[in-house]
Amino acid sequence: MNNDTITVSNLKFYISNLVAYHADSLVFELDKKHHLFDLSQVNTHHLTEKLPSNVRFDKIGFYIGVDSLTNVSGAIAGDLDPTNGMYWTWQSGYINFKLEGSATSCLSRLHRFQWHIGGYQSPVNTLKQIHLKLEQKKDVDIQVQIGDLLSKFDLSTTFQIMSPNRQAVEIANTLPEIFKASVDAE
Amino acid sequence: MRNKFMFSIVVFAMLSFIIINKNHPFTKPAHFPPPSYDFRNNPLDTAIVNLGRILFYDPILSADNTISCASCHSPYNAFAHTDHDLSHGISDSIGNRNAPALFNLAWQKSFMWDGAINHLDMQALAPISHAKEMGSSIEELIKKLNDSKTYKSLFYNAWKDSIATGVKVLKSLSQFQLTLVSSNAKYDKVINGQDTFTQQEKNGYHLFKKHCNICHSEPLFSSYAFENNGLPVDPTLQDFGRWSITHNAQDSLKFKVPSLRNLSYTYPYMHDGRFKNLKEVLHHYTNGIVKSPTLSANLVNPIILNPNEKVDLIAFLLCLNDKEFIFDKKHQYKKSGS
Missing domain, CATH: 1.10.760.10 (Cytochrome c-like domain)
Structure with a gap:
């Protein structure tokens, strides 16, 4: 645990291929294949889809990041548009998960940290699948526990990740642990 | 009766193929293999090729409006940069590599000397944002294009929508570059x-x-x-x-x-x-x-x-x-x- 004062200034990530299961069989696939979540844009915090009335689910699955086929498919409009700050220009590929901010422990200029997690080719594959068991409701809330993620890494040494590399893989491997289905305190 | 009907469909399909090919800005030379570029995602259109061509020669792509694609990829040098060992860009910066010639790009699966770029559509992002090439960004470029009256009408003619976007700019540049076919040596x-x-x-x-x-x-x-x-x-x-x-x-x-x-x-x-x-x-x-x-x-x-x-x-x-x-x-x- 970093004994740190941490400020998050930017959080963006892709949610891809969201599906729902009932008793482990696939019952539903979201039409929108790639959704860009942006902490600073409240309208991106919701994914709305009308489900057929007979659909029952007890688990959802999705990926954090953009699959390799999409990564090699050229320019795509909308959430995948390369003007969204989630595409590397010097080496092709999407940034799957971007977290920026500052922390007192960071040994960088202005104590900044920049985690741009991407890489779609083995051995640096940072696309992560997540499965969450949950209760079916009108609104399913998913929490992203950024504090948990930051506490697993030493920001004094892990503060600048901007290419597909070993550190990016380590952080990507941690991502499935920080997505949680909210349990209502009823 | 049934056979006759099928035959007429075949004839119709062949005719339409010939008509499309006649005005097409890209024709595969007979002795070339099939191209790698997937034209289905970016079907060539003369108005879009024209927009791509204008963008290719326009220094608006660089931060201070001094460097165009053609600065290092001159048509008279097969779109390479003769006489310069290493490419040079904005504010007389010198890069690390020789600007490669541009032709027959539809047959290439990766770009740059090291293959850093995996698709022709994404290639232009690299020079636009490289500090030693154009020193700008696609976001900045889009703003400048949307402020330009000339480009509004060019984008409208090409894309039936006057608003410039990243995808439209990149696909337009691809379209022009795909027409650079060298097959008459x-x-x-x-x-x-x-x-x-x-x-x-x-x-x-x-x-x-x-x-x-x-x-x-x-x-x-x-x-x-x-x-x-x-x-x-x-x-x-x-x-x-x-x-x-x-x-x-x-x-x-x-x-x-x-x-x-x-x-x-x-x-x-x-x-x-x-x-x-x-x-x-x-x-x-x-x-x-x-x-x-x-x-x-x-x-x-x-x-x-x-x-x-x-x-x-x-x-x-x-x-x-x-x-x-x-x-x-x-x-x-x-x-x-x-």
């Missing part, structure tokens, strides 16, 4: 039965097939694979090529094999422009190969050429110059209004 005319090689060129062709064709494969004159061609590392550049992308030791010192087409227009040669002329290049292959673990398997055995053979080989290589391509007006600068 003397070599092509011989292959198509419209010309014949001299005896010296024939000898050179024979030597080419023996020593060069595995990497610089006909008819594109490149396999577009990554190979280490035995160049000593320039200590001032320390460029390890493909390795810097994959971090795989097997890729160390490998660079994308360039096409030999239009070679008289694209000097100097190699990824860092170290050789000024073809004589120096041939001397490297016969006398200068540096052995290392990643050296191309095709260069392990020495290439031996006597002076006469070198002259013959060069005579053949000159048959790869495509003058029609170099001076084709439809690839050249066009004022946005015209």
Whole structure:
């Protein structure tokens, strides 16, 4: 645990291929294949889809990041548009998960940290699948526990990740642990 | 009755194919393999090609409106940058590599000397944002384009929507570059039965097939694979090529094999422009190969050429110059209004 004062200034990530299961069989696939979540844009915090009335689910699955086929498919409009700050220009590929901010422990200029997690080719594959068991409701809330993620890494040494590399893989491997289905305190 | 009906469908399909092909800005040369670019995601359209062409020659792409794509990719040099070993960009910055020639891009699966870019549509992002090339960003460029009256109408004509977006800019630039097809060199005319090689060129062709064709494969004159061609590392550049992308030791010192087409227009040669002329290049292959673990398997055995053979080989290589391509007006600068 970093004994740190941490400020998050930017959080963006892709949610891809969201599906729902009932008793482990696939019952539903979201039409929108790639959704860009942006902490600073409240309208991106919701994914709305009308489900057929007979659909029952007890688990959802999705990926954090953009699959390799999409990564090699050229320019795509909308959430995948390369003007969204989630595409590397010097080496092709999407940034799957971007977290920026500052922390007192960071040994960088202005104590900044920049985690741009991407890489779609083995051995640096940072696309992560997540499965969450949950209760079916009108609104399913998913929490992203950024504090948990930051506490697993030493920001004094892990503060600048901007290419597909070993550190990016380590952080990507941690991502499935920080997505949680909210349990209502009823 | 049933058979007759099916026949009429076939005829209709063939007719429509011919009509589409006639006005199409891209036609596959008969002796070329099928292109790698997936045109279904970006079907060529003359108005979009036109927009791409105007963007290609417009320095609006750079931060201070001084550098266009054509600054380093000049049409008269087969879209390379003759006389400069390393490319130079904004504020007289000097880059690390020689600007490659641009043609037959539809047949290439990766771009840049190290293959850093995986799709033609995404290629332009690199020079636009590189601090030593155009020093701008796609976001900044979009803002400038949307502030321009001229571009509003160009985007409307091309895309039926006057608003510039990243995808439209990138696909327009791709469309223009896809039309840069070089397939009318003397070599092509011989292959198509419209010309014949001299005896010296024939000898050179024979030597080419023996020593060069595995990497610089006909008819594109490149396999577009990554190979280490035995160049000593320039200590001032320390460029390890493909390795810097994959971090795989097997890729160390490998660079994308360039096409030999239009070679008289694209000097100097190699990824860092170290050789000024073809004589120096041939001397490297016969006398200068540096052995290392990643050296191309095709260069392990020495290439031996006597002076006469070198002259013959060069005579053949000159048959790869495509003058029609170099001076084709439809690839050249066009004022946005015209």
